[in-house]
Amino acid sequence: MDRIRAAADSVASSLVERFHATRSLSEALAKPLSDADATIQSMADASPAKWHLAHTTWFWETFLLRDHRSGYDRFDERWAFLFNSYYEAEGPRFARAARGMLARPSLDEIRGWRGHVDAAMAPLLDRPELAPLIELGIAHEQQHQELLLTDIKHAFAQNPLGQAVYPQTLRPAHPKQSVGHRDGRGWREHSGGIVRIGHAGPDFAFDNEGPAHDVLLQPFALANTLVTNAEWAEFVADGGYRTPALWLSDGWAWVQGEGVEAPLYWRDDRWFTHEGWAMRDPQAPVTHISYYEADAFTHWAGARLPTEFEWEAAAVGCDRAAGNQLDTSGTVEPVGGTALFGDCWQWTRSAYLPYPRFRPAVGAVGEYNGKFMSGQFVLRGASCATPRGSSRASYRNFFYPHQRWQFTGLRLARDI
Amino acid sequence: MDRIRAAADSVASSLVERFHATRSLSEALAKPLSDADATIQSMADASPAKWHLAHTTWFWETFLLRDHRSGYDRFDERWAFLFNSYYEAEGPRFARAARGMLARPSLDEIRGWRGHVDAAMAPLLDRPELAPLIELGIAHEQQHQELLLTDIKHAFAQNPLGQAVYPQTLRPAHPKQSVGHRDGRGWREHSGGIVRIGHAGPDFAFDNEGPAHDVLLQPFALANTLVTNAEWAEFVADGGYRTPALWLSDGWAWVQGEGVEAPLYWRDDRWFTHEGWAMRDPQAPVTHISYYEADAFTHWAGARLPTEFEWEAAAVGCDRAAGNQLDTSGTVEPVGGTALFGDCWQWTRSAYLPYPRFRPAVGAVGEYNGKFMSGQFVLRGASCATPRGSSRASYRNFFYPHQRWQFTGLRLARDI
Amino acid sequence: MDRIRAAADSVASSLVERFHATRSLSEALAKPLSDADATIQSMADASPAKWHLAHTTWFWETFLLRDHRSGYDRFDERWAFLFNSYYEAEGPRFARAARGMLARPSLDEIRGWRGHVDAAMAPLLDRPELAPLIELGIAHEQQHQELLLTDIKHAFAQNPLGQAVYPQTLRPAHPKQSVGHRDGRGWREHSGGIVRIGHAGPDFAFDNEGPAHDVLLQPFALANTLVTNAEWAEFVADGGYRTPALWLSDGWAWVQGEGVEAPLYWRDDRWFTHEGWAMRDPQAPVTHISYYEADAFTHWAGARLPTEFEWEAAAVGCDRAAGNQLDTSGTVEPVGGTALFGDCWQWTRSAYLPYPRFRPAVGAVGEYNGKFMSGQFVLRGASCATPRGSSRASYRNFFYPHQRWQFTGLRLARDI
């Protein structure tokens, strides 16, 4: 994890530096994995670690090297088929649910490919007209870093041996902030009115964060802290998972169909972490919950989820680099605190839909966001697995309401 | 269908009259059905016609007679279990997907129950404190009338014999309005700004239509007519169903998984109607399309779907009783025209979510709307199967994006 | 049921008489059914009662009238598609699992068809060269009579109302034989050696019952009576359904996957019968059990199932018309006794496979038996729902090991 920290700390200044820091971080994250660890796929939603390392490399090889460096030959022609994710414009691709069959190429071969591509990228990194694409590639790889972390956690959790991804106990150096109890929960109020939402300006953002536009809000309040394990344990003990009146209809069907009784990775008073099975910290934020669970909790707690617009309005002036994000905390698990960002992605009650006058980016990279705009909910903030520096107030993460293998949590809101 | 018209015409004045007109209309709609016709269930989404007749009766017997008429004994105690739909607060219920197993009670027994309940309702109909519940019961039964019509159409469509639900050709008396071609499509513009959305006032509305609140809109335009069969045929001919770039990711998976190549009920240049297989009228609105199809069409056409707020803003001043709705047209199929209401429910790009400060109604009837607020999209307007008089500008219909056995269609919107 | 008895009693002498008696019996069995009762299909393995009435008629219309009566026009050309079961040589057909969608043609229309075909058959019934086909048609319709009875029982059992197919209590006239307790179970011994197996001679038999051939048996004993409800209840009480060591591997997977804890139609000390829910008679044979259950029971009881050859060897000299079969008992449920035939089909441990030198019959009717020779087990005897006169020592019934909606039971065997 020292390598992780070192790599992440260097996320800084120039595009060239950030390119290399990002590429290095991916490799640092995969450092403790064996070839077999990096090969398995625990469900169709998740991908092997090796696949993330390869797919991000495919992105650079395809949209930068193939398209913009004349004379570049692909490292291995056959791998484009294997490591395209979902870009229809890039032709057919290997079935997502079969990614776990790719024992070959080996992890070392993928690492070789990464080195090859990194070297080949050198002449492109200072071409100004390519800067936007390179920014996109960095942001893309950062997203896959988070997915690599959550996917490998899910994979390791399937193994009864319960081994750790990162075996060292990494937490002690991190002084835990004291967190308020629910009764004493603090609220930050917002008076509503017309607020500006969405990204504008020269910095990088995904196409789905714009265009910037005005939204009319009613007054509301947002909790100062995320809901904690202790609060969630009360919900469980109070029969929350057995009370249909608290649940959305689809949520209740999900609870019954899957036999859900607690957040993912909970077992008795322990939970599965990147460091193996551990006692749950009652004051740490609850995580690995579905939208259905988050919504049911709010009904039980007499509150509601915020909309993504309320959340963004509340984020004005907040430090997006604060809180527990991937690099300095010494852990890849939630710890708690009062920052708006970090620890867990926060479910909002907003469906993931286009902003007014939204237009997808042109070309294959335009398949990045727009085509997922049905059936999913927006999450805001950033998690303990989000590379610090990649989060921002306008960032829109999105997942289906039943998914919970990401570091998902919730922050209560209420009308005032 | 004369009975249908007669029954529907009487939808009028007093609550008592409207109660009886509504109850009569349900029976008129089921008039041509045999016991077997009314028993079968063609998919889990649909219910047998008999079940609709029974469930609406269960609603009156449960929430009015049981709760408000002392000494009332249920017609048959065992039927409450069979004909509760999804009210968790009302206890366990028969599995939805098995409704087609209920050969008994027979259609005639259900009719007997209906008469019994109608008679027992008499003393309650003029008690002012019950008026809101009675209004709800009427609205509830009207919804099931539309479902009865779409469900029985789906059931009959499974039969290779292709028999008609309503065998008489009923259309001639209806002078078809001339409809503009797409090239000449007219647009009604709206200048945006803050608009008032949602229901307010003494008239009946469902809880999900409120509270009324302000929304900030950007300028937009809405087409004067619904997209027609002729336009849709162009989309098909142009390879619309084979072009992934037009589709949402979930939509493309649906198209490929189901082998979808055209709207539901299309075969060659015919379509299946309540009157059996018939030639498609090119100028009639396209119907029985999923959200995915509607969305793909808008991309192909260089337009977009409206939001539900744009639609409602455009509806100010429109006659909600105009257009082809259930009662006077002489048909239960779309015919075309320039009314904002009627013919087809119109997919919007708005997910079905709670309005600010939404609170579900109290009691079991509070399970009516709020618990469905995930994963579905809002449709606005009314269809040829919507009982005239039950539609209104604030009405929010909602279905999952893959569903298309309702009379669903689309009206294009664009930014201005 | 008086009609059933009357119709069945007339099963006798001439082919013409037997044709008419068989056709009448089918209609008598369906007499108490409403159109809706006769339309529903409770699972893909079962067919609607109406479908059985129609399919048997299709058989006569196709293989007799179409093929052998010149100038015959089908009653309705479209129905051949609907009512072909699985004869590939007869072209495409309606999906088996969708038979429950056929609200039309109505039960009365099917009855009309039956009358039409019966009349048209008249000139063919005394043509000697057609006698084998007519015998086959009769045997075919008798098989569907039994299926009609078991399928409609299954359909009615899905309805929480639990109504009876044949509401009258029909049993009293039948003096129940006293049956021995298990401790006192009698066994009939057989000394083994070379025995003749299979059908030979001029009487009708299905192709799969031949050719007659010699089989070498070891000495064995066969129980005098079928296993009873009382014995089965002991098995249940002794944890039979929770003891994996008793079960075949596939059987244990089935028990766990389906949550099986008792025979089909058992609830507490009652069972579902054609006469509705009734107290189980402890001395009546257990029925509606799968092969897996039968096999597990034998392990628990320290015995085994007989082979089909042992059973047939034991049947030499037994009266195939004795025992509780469809017609005279006044019930369509097992009652118990010491006859080898009747009450329940008896699972054997023989897989359903071709006899040496087996050749399927020529033509479409050759699809009748041979193509099912994989994955199924043979049952011998006859049940309370088998038309008396259609059973015989060489008759080979066959079902998959998990199926249990037929009147299946077991008779223990052991080595001596």
Add this chain to the structure above:
Amino acid sequence: MDRIRAAADSVASSLVERFHATRSLSEALAKPLSDADATIQSMADASPAKWHLAHTTWFWETFLLRDHRSGYDRFDERWAFLFNSYYEAEGPRFARAARGMLARPSLDEIRGWRGHVDAAMAPLLDRPELAPLIELGIAHEQQHQELLLTDIKHAFAQNPLGQAVYPQTLRPAHPKQSVGHRDGRGWREHSGGIVRIGHAGPDFAFDNEGPAHDVLLQPFALANTLVTNAEWAEFVADGGYRTPALWLSDGWAWVQGEGVEAPLYWRDDRWFTHEGWAMRDPQAPVTHISYYEADAFTHWAGARLPTEFEWEAAAVGCDRAAGNQLDTSGTVEPVGGTALFGDCWQWTRSAYLPYPRFRPAVGAVGEYNGKFMSGQFVLRGASCATPRGSSRASYRNFFYPHQRWQFTGLRLARDI
């Protein structure tokens, strides 16, 4: 593969030698595999290579070391849960379909376990009373060697890269026997009569091969050679996969449901082998076919499959160590020839059922065979992946009729 040969050649003389030779062969087979190769599981029917290495070791550790060496401590207590296959008596176990999740323990850790167990076994190998259990353990491990080979072939075949398991071309040293064409197929005739079937005597055999008993056969003939790729290609070209009349009903449903058009691993005129994609040898035996395909082919060819009794009767006097079996051929693929054993397991038309007076072995090892006696068919002979020396005339292999990832083939039979 030199190691394979060396290891296999030593399969000889003493029990001690055979124990070590068998253990070595397992490791030799897995030699070229990476940890990732040995971890993946391509379907629920197959297991990871690592799992086979571990499960066979679990067998020795459990039934020999734990039960018969006092003071032995398991290498790792937790692994018993992971590597029990299906022995209910040994307690709960890890879900079969999730075996591909076991990235840990690593391949090297498993190898360490193997060494540890081998060493611990030393004092047990010459205890006479344990000889039967040790023979069983050897036979068990030999079976898993064949499964390891077929499972890893299946896994590698999923990878579009098509890499070889054993990359060297290993075949040239093997002079291919000339094989007769179908028209010139030779037949060996058997006059039938009473034959002795099943294992008797002091040598090792599985419980399901006995007791020896007499069976009465009719005269028959068995082809001298297995059906070849060339013959199968004719069947394909003649529309064999599109002609329902050739197929069992379950087989036709399988062909249509799975879209089967050729044997597994065929693509154009190539097939996938342990050495990667290669041209198919027309004279080599066809392999990787299901029972359904084998049966359909016999109908097309005007022949039939033999029964397992016919096959065993024909095997009297045949050299069970002849033919292409695992060790000397230099390949793990079929090559052709006239030996009765080797190249492919041969589907018989006999269902896998107990012999008369069969009793399972006592204890947990009694779960080995008897509990699979439903729904499967017997195969006889041995394949190119069967360790030479482990085959014998009475050996009964068994698989479900749709399975074809084993080296399955067919030998025609006919009545005479």
